[in-house]
Amino acid sequence: xxxxxxxVLIHPADVDGLVGFYRDVVGLRIYREFGAEGRxxxxxxxxxxxxLEIGRGSTALATPGxxxxxxxxxxxxxxxxxxxxxxxxxxxxxxxxxxGLREGWVADPAGNRLVLVQVPxxxxxxxxx
Numbered sequence: 001x002x003x004x005x006x007x008v009l010i011h012p013a014d015v016d017g018l019v020g021f022y023r024d025v026v027g028l029r030i031y032r033e034f035g036a037e038g039r040x041x042x043x044x045x046x047x048x049x050x051x052l053e054i055g056r057g058s059t060a061l062a063t064p065g066x067x068x069x070x071x072x073x074x075x076x077x078x079x080x081x082x083x084x085x086x087x088x089x090x091x092x093x094x095x096x097x098x099x100g101l102r103e104g105w106v107a108d109p110a111g112n113r114l115v116l117v118q119v120p121x122x123x124x125x126x127x128x129x
Contacts, residue, residue, distance in 0.1 A: 007052065008047065010112060011056065021109050025088060026083070026114075028047065030046075031046050047069070070115050071116050073118060076116045077102075080116060088108075089107045090104070103118075
């Protein structure tokens with residue numbers, strides 16, 4: 001399989017609230033908005049090498065908490081601190097894990113989990129083979 005592009009799809013009960021969270025609190029940049037008849041029904045955000053799409057789906061798809069987003073950031077302590085100061089629920093404060101990554105876990109308003117990851121300079125993920 002050759003994957004040309006990818007995105008994470010979330011269909012929450014409160015689309016506007018979750019779009020506001022990722023746009024205004026997390027600070028993701030918008031790639032595009034879509035909808036019909038002048039009504040925005042979904043927003044796609046840049047997410048590093050992929051995309052995050054938040055949109056209105058069928059009621060059956062609006063189930064909270066099925067997604068975990070892995071977001072690599074330059075300074076996990078600063079980002080978790082900034083999000084906590086904005087009222088975001090911190091599930092696990094930043095800590096260096098046994099596998100060598102520094103991680104902090106937070107939750108979005110729909111119950112999805114975000115793991116913010118800092119890759120140390122000497123970690124194998126930084127090496128090119």
